[in-house]
Amino acid sequence: xxxxxxxxxxxxxxxxxxxxxxxxxxxxxxxxxxxxxxxxxxxxxxxxxxxxxxxxxxxxxxxxxxxxxxxxxxxxxxxxxxxxxxxxxxxxxxxxxxxxxxxxxxxxxxxxxxxxxxxxxxxxxxxxxxxxxxxxxxxxxxxxxxxxxxxxxxxxxxxxxxxxxxxxxxxxxxxxxxxxxxxxxxxxxxxxxxxxxxxxxxxxxxxxxxxxxxxxxxxxxxxxxxxxxxxxxxxxxxxxxxxxxxxxxxxxxxxxxxxxxxxxxxxxxxxxxxxxxxxxxxxxxxxxxxxxxxxxxxxxxxxxxxxxxxxxxxxxxxxxxxxxxxxxxxxxxxxxxxxxxxxxxxxxxxxxx
Numbered sequence: 001x002x003x004x005x006x007x008x009x010x011x012x013x014x015x016x017x018x019x020x021x022x023x024x025x026x027x028x029x030x031x032x033x034x035x036x037x038x039x040x041x042x043x044x045x046x047x048x049x050x051x052x053x054x055x056x057x058x059x060x061x062x063x064x065x066x067x068x069x070x071x072x073x074x075x076x077x078x079x080x081x082x083x084x085x086x087x088x089x090x091x092x093x094x095x096x097x098x099x100x101x102x103x104x105x106x107x108x109x110x111x112x113x114x115x116x117x118x119x120x121x122x123x124x125x126x127x128x129x130x131x132x133x134x135x136x137x138x139x140x141x142x143x144x145x146x147x148x149x150x151x152x153x154x155x156x157x158x159x160x161x162x163x164x165x166x167x168x169x170x171x172x173x174x175x176x177x178x179x180x181x182x183x184x185x186x187x188x189x190x191x192x193x194x195x196x197x198x199x200x201x202x203x204x205x206x207x208x209x210x211x212x213x214x215x216x217x218x219x220x221x222x223x224x225x226x227x228x229x230x231x232x233x234x235x236x237x238x239x240x241x242x243x244x245x246x247x248x249x250x251x252x253x254x255x256x257x258x259x260x261x262x263x264x265x266x267x268x269x270x271x272x273x274x275x276x277x278x279x280x281x282x283x284x285x286x287x288x289x290x291x292x293x294x295x296x297x298x299x300x301x302x303x304x305x306x307x308x309x310x311x312x313x314x315x316x317x318x319x320x321x322x323x324x325x326x327x328x329x330x331x332x333x334x335x336x337x338x339x340x341x342x343x344x345x346x347x348x349x350x351x352x353x
Contacts, residue, residue, distance in 0.1 A: 003035040003102060004085030004175070008075035012093030013046040015220065020055050020062070022096035022218075026103065027061055033106045037062045038079045043069035048093075073194030076168060077186055080178040086115070088178050090168040094222045096129060101216035105172050108144075108212050115174075119146045120206035122172040123155075123165065126217040137164060141211035148208045155203055156252040160259040162266070162313055166195045169217055173202055180205045192234045193241025193270075200248045230282035232292070235274045239301045242267055267305040269314050272322040274302075279321070279338035286339050293334060 005023050009016060020037060027035045039052040041064065049066055056064035067078055080088060087109065091097060105122065112118035126137055139158070141147070147154060158165055181201045190197065203209070242263075249259045278284075278292055296302055307326050310319060324333045 002085040003033060003087050003089055003105070003172075004079075004083035005035060005037045005089045005091055005097075006076060006079030006083060007037065007039050007091045007093055008070075008072050008079070009039055009041040009044060009048050009052060009093045010072070010075075011044050011046050011048060013044075013048050013051055015094040015222070016048060016051050019091060019093050019096055022099070023091070023102075024059060024061075026097065026099065026101065032110075033102065035061060035102065036083075036085060038082055039064045040070070040075040040079045041066050042071070042075045069189070071189040071191045071194065073187060073190035073198060076194075076198060077182060080182055083175060083178065086175055087172050088175055089172050091217070092169055094220045095169060096218045096220070098127075098215055098218055101214075104212070104214045104216060108210070108214075109172075111144075118174070119208035119210040120174045120177040121202055121209045122212050123209060124170055124172070124212040124214055124216040126170050126219050127215050129218045129220045137170075138213070139164070139211060143211055143213035146208045146210045152203070152206070152209060153252070155209055156249075156259075159200065159203060160249055160252070160262055162311065163196070166199055168195055168198050168202075169219075171199070171202065173206075177202060177206055187240055187244055190237050190241060192231065192237035194237070197241040197244050200245050204248050204251070230277040230284070234277065235270070235296060235299060235301060238270045238274075239299075242270070242301075262311070264305060264308050265311045267301070268308040268322070269310050269318060271302050271306040272310065272314070272318045272325060275325060275334060276317060276321045279334060280341050286335070286342055289338050290335055293331065293338075297331060 007019065012019075020039070023035070023037055037055075037059075039055065039062065041049050041052045052064035052066075055062045063082070065078065065082070067075065070078060076090065087105070089097075089102075089105070105124070108122060109118060123139065123141070125139070141154065155165070184201060187194070187197055246263070249263055253259050274296060275293070278289060278296065282289065284292070297306075310322050314322070321334075321337075324330060324337055327333060
């Protein structure tokens with residue numbers, strides 16, 4: 001049995017060494033399985049390419065690819081194309097795999113001697129690196145049960161309700177499933193919303209899904225990563241992903257409106273996150289923020305979904321921003337909030353000196 005661990009890399013020099021070494025140690029320590037690590041470096045502007053090549057030169061099981069500006073979605077798909085393992089595992093370049101994680105996956109898979117009868121997807125638990133002692137995320141599924149056919153609806157429900165199973169990094173998938181996904185036309189360059197789309201593709205194409213009640217992965221809350229800062233293409237990428245996701249949700253709903261309200265609420269949250277990132281985490285001048293905010297609020301996606309109710313699980317900061325977005329003189333209130341935040345940040349920096 002072989003694993004392929006696919007790691008998209010973009011400006012990941014700060015944590016990349018820890019990420020790769022968290023996998024390498026497991027490959028060396030367990031001879032029950034073999035594994036390869038695919039580092040798909042795409043358009044990094046730091047020392048990530050050097051680090052990738054160094055690992056590839058020092059370890060036969062590591063391959064380094066330099067593919068230009070692919071985006072996270074394209075980088076994962078490229079890794080899926082190149083993977084040779086029977087099973088594919090995904091990781092981000094600022095996270096780590098828990099020690100013993102691959103062995104746990106191997107034991108789970110080995111309980112299905114017939115590859116064809118094994119589930120296509122294994123969903124597992126994860127924790128945060130700062131909180132390794134306890135589970136951060138558990139799921140409402142029966143451990144070691146394979147959900148076939150109509151039973152997969154439980155996963156569709158959870159996928160449409162929230163983002164708890166969006167990430168590819170808490171799943172191990174059959175290579176045959178990856179090849180099926182690659183037969184579908186890709187979505188082009190996506191750095192945001194790509195996890196939503198990628199996981200939807202996997203769920204839709206899979207025959208069976210198993211829940212492994214084990215912590216396999218450690219997530220780093222990295223405010224310097226893709227999800228921690230403002231990115232101008234965020235809302236445009238999300239709109240592309242949501243448009244494609246809607247087609248899956250409509251198929252899963254079987255002609256009903258089963259998921260519509262819940263998905264629309266998540267789209268409203270997407271708008272709030274875009275505004276929040278611009279106002280509070282872009283580090284841009286207020287004059288620049290004003291222009292970008294106007295552009296964002298004039299987009300068709302924003303106009304359609306921004307004023308809808310948020311999901312009940314939305315965080316406090318997003319709820320606050322959404323309140324500004326939906327009140328009178330929304331633009332003026334948002335600009336004022338951004339200006340206030342910038343002033344507080346300026347004072348804090350001056351005091352820190």
